[in-house]
Amino acid sequence: AQKVTQAQTEISVVEKEDVTLDCVYETRDTTYYLFWYKQPPSGELVFLIRRNSFDEQNEISGRYSWNFQKSTSSFNFTITASQVVDSAVYFCALSERNTDKLIFGTGTRLQVFP
Amino acid sequence: DAGVIQSPRHEVTEMGQEVTLRCKPISGHNSLFWYRQTMMRGLELLIYFNNNVPIDDSGMPEDRFSAKMPNASFSTLKIQPSEPRDSAVYFCASSLEGAGTDTQYFGPGTRLTVL
DSSP states (O other), rough: OOOEEOOOOEEEEETTTTTEEOOOOEOOOOOOOEEEEEEOOTOOOEEEEEEEOOOEEEEEEEEEEEEEEEGGTEEEESSSSSSGGGGGEEEEEEEETTTEEEEEEEEOEEEEOO | OOOEEEESEEEEEEETTEEEEEEEOTTTEEEEEEEETTTTEEEEEEEETTTTTEEEOOOOOOOTTTEEEETTTTTEHHHHHHHGGGOOEEEEEEESTTTSOOOOOEOOOOEEOOO
């Protein structure tokens, strides 16, 4: 069965610190997709990244980077030099080709203080 | 390009009233999803349409909830009669293809309060 675990409920950092948000997933499918979404205080859900199960290359986008490791079933998200605007709830999600559903983790609330 | 559009953004109603939430997906997207977000249960998929046809409605809480997609550019989620426990943020999302393969893009949500 599909499952996404975000063990960190809340993280607080001071601006300019690096922070890593953990995501561990469970799936029996060999073809699946992993996602990260950001939900700022305004409430909308913003798509950040999609990664398929066959592509384990790490990805960097500005201050954001993602580390996908199939060996540990993890898809962690790092924000470098955090800023106050990064304060939000971040959701990791998993979809399997066979089930046609997107399963979300419970989210990690990140607070970045000035 | 316009993203997913939802209306209203906020709805306050009294218990027993009918509530209709509206969604316009991204043009050209074939799949549409309705989610509900609460503190207790997080993000839950309510129903999923592909090419205007309901594919999976197993997440719809009970008969008080119904959803329609009369055409490719419009969907409604109706609650009749509404109850206080229906208070939540309701999101609509769309994707180019099905949920298992493609990215879902979310609307801004409708915050529903049932008094």
